[in-house]
Amino acid sequence: MSILDYEEYPKDRILLLKEKLICRDSQIFTLLSILGEPHHYSYPSIFLYGHTATGKTYVTQTLLKIWKFPHVIVNCVECFSSRMLFEQILNQLQGHWLSPENEYSSCLKCNTLNDFALLFKQVVHEQNLHNQTVYIVLDKAEQLREMDRNLLPGFLRFQELTEENVTVIFLSEIVWEKFRPDTGCFEPLTLHFPDYSKADLQKILSHDHPPEFSADFYASYINILLGVFYTVCRDLKELRHLAALNFPKFCEPVQKGEVKEEDTHRLWRNIEPHLKKAMQTVYLREISSSQWERLQQEDKEGEHLKGLSAHAHVELPYYSKFLLIAAYLSSYNPARTDKRFFLKHHGKIKKTSFLKKHEKTSNHLLGPKPFPLDRLLAIFYSIVDSRVTPTANIFSQITSLVALQLLTLVGHDDQLDGPKYKCTASLDFIRAIARTVNFDIVRYLYDFL
CATH class of the missing domain: 1.10.10 (Arc Repressor Mutant, subunit A)
Known part of the structure; x- marks a missing residue:
């Protein structure tokens, strides 16, 4: 039995979670246990960590949205200063979005952590959110270490500073031991998101099958794709990109009526050279998706290979x-x-100063x-x-x-x-x-x- 089959949760929400979140049952159940009911006091801070593309942001965002918890999600890379971070959180709580109409200005100005705590408390009461837990999700939270020294400790015990029912969720790619500030701080609850196994990736990627093809046909394609790329790439986003990029070439013989869907061997022989060429685009893509599609359509001896003559000597990222x-x-x-x-x-710049006369060689x-x-x-x-x-x-x-x-x-x-x-x-x-x-x-x- 799946860990999400527990009867204490509403079945409609559980079914929606099962449909959207695959291979993350353990993490979802742990998070649900920590979050509790909307009116319950939750733990002050939660630290979710794992490699890129392991589902940290998507699981957190989907869970808070389906359970209809009031929440704010901020990317710390985009908000590279404490002021931008504070104002972005306050803007989202008030439903205020930066646009040309408001001249991209925030509704509240906030410079310090103390001002932010006071304004946060004020906004929570204005929005009538004080009787339920408000969640602040800080994605790419490792960037906080480069900001003001009091920022990270302040967010870790933000519930105590504001005396409000608020929980801060940190999403990071590094472990807590490297994240913890040297001065000491309040210890959050930690939850690890491990890398997806090959079977997990097969299940997740097969879920994206196009409606015009059978699920078994697309699953066999994903199995071939993972057989080529799994040893060099475990990133779900990159694998999903590669799957979408190369599938039209895989199903081309089937669409032309030359091969049946069950003839896996002939389909593999057709797609193998294209997958080898796609190996050059893993992680550090040298061409965009549109350029790749154009190259797939052009002849192998066409004009585009002239621009790639350097590849005859060396392959560079x-x-x-x-x-x-x-x-x-x-x-x-x-x-x-x-x-x-x-x-x-x-x-x-004057030409006489830019090009010196004595520089004739x-x-x-x-x-x-x-x-x-x-x-x-x-x-x-x-x-x-x-x-x-x-x-x-x-x-x-x-x-x-x-x-x-x-x-x-x-x-x-x-x-x-x-x-x-x-x-x-x-x-x-x-x-x-x-x-x-x-x-x-x-x-x-x-x-x-």
């Missing part, structure tokens, strides 16, 4: 390509030109010049076409480029001013790499002005 491009620009452009090339509102003839790490990262964040947070993944890719001898580390590791690098790749190679990410590198090179 998406961000590594931009790091290599940034390294090449750092090596061959003078540092004083960075403002001209990479700052959007740089103003007018091409920088490409003089060879690459060393550059510091901070300059490389500044150019990288300027040219990459999406917001990227500085993580260990980015820095490890720089090390990988050094190992591939596309970058050279200059000087010793113990330099006080940080490491310096040189780009050893040729212009032809860089231009081939730049074409794969649709980046016109010539426009940013000092020698080609």
Whole structure:
């Protein structure tokens, strides 16, 4: 018997939970036991942790919505300052959403934790929520460690500060031992969301089958997909993306009438080369979904392969390509030109001061010049076409480029001013790499002005 078959819960809500939340029975029952009834006092703070795409946010949001608990869900990455965090919580409690009509302004201004506690208490009474538990859900809660030092301890015992029936739920990808502040704090209840097993992923992904195909046919496709990708990818979001991306190619022979749904072997032979090609897009996708669909429709020997000629020599992740491009620009452009090339509102720069008369020799003839790490990262964040947070993944890719001898580390590791690098790749190679990410590198090179 499923752990959700307990009779003390309303059957209609249980059936809705079963339909929406798969393979998370234990966590759901534990959360329901902690939350209790709306008028009950709940525990002051709850800490849910687990790797990305393990269902923490979705389970919490769905549970609070189905049980109709008053709640606020805030992403701490978007609210990167304490003021934004406070005002976002108060706005959601009042049903106030930022829009052009209100000039994207909050209804209440709040700067400190003390002001927030007083305003929260005021809003709770105005909205007539004081007779039931109000839940504040802080997603990506590890970001709180980078904010004011009193913020995390304050949220952990927010129920005590406000003297209201309020519970703060923290959602994080790190364990509580690394999350706990050094100064000590109130200990929350902790609940772990483990990674999905292969059987769990099979069950969850099979649940997404299109209505025009049978459930067994889609389940066999998911089984093939997991057989290829499970060893390198356990992320449910990425696997769901890959499943949706490659399914049209899998069912194409069936739609044409060439193969029956039961002929798994022939279907596998048809989809195998496309799944191998899709392995390049796991985690660090080098092309968008629309580009991938266009490539699937074009001929294998078509024009699009010309832009991917660099793959004949080396396979690089998406961000590594931009790091290599940034390294090449750092090596061959003078540092004083960075403002001209990479700052959007740089103003007018006189040509006489920008192009010095004595610089008659091409920088490409003089060879690459060393550059510091901070300059490389500044150019990288300027040219990459999406917001990227500085993580260990980015820095490890720089090390990988050094190992591939596309970058050279200059000087010793113990330099006080940080490491310096040189780009050893040729212009032809860089231009081939730049074409794969649709980046016109010539426009940013000092020698080609």
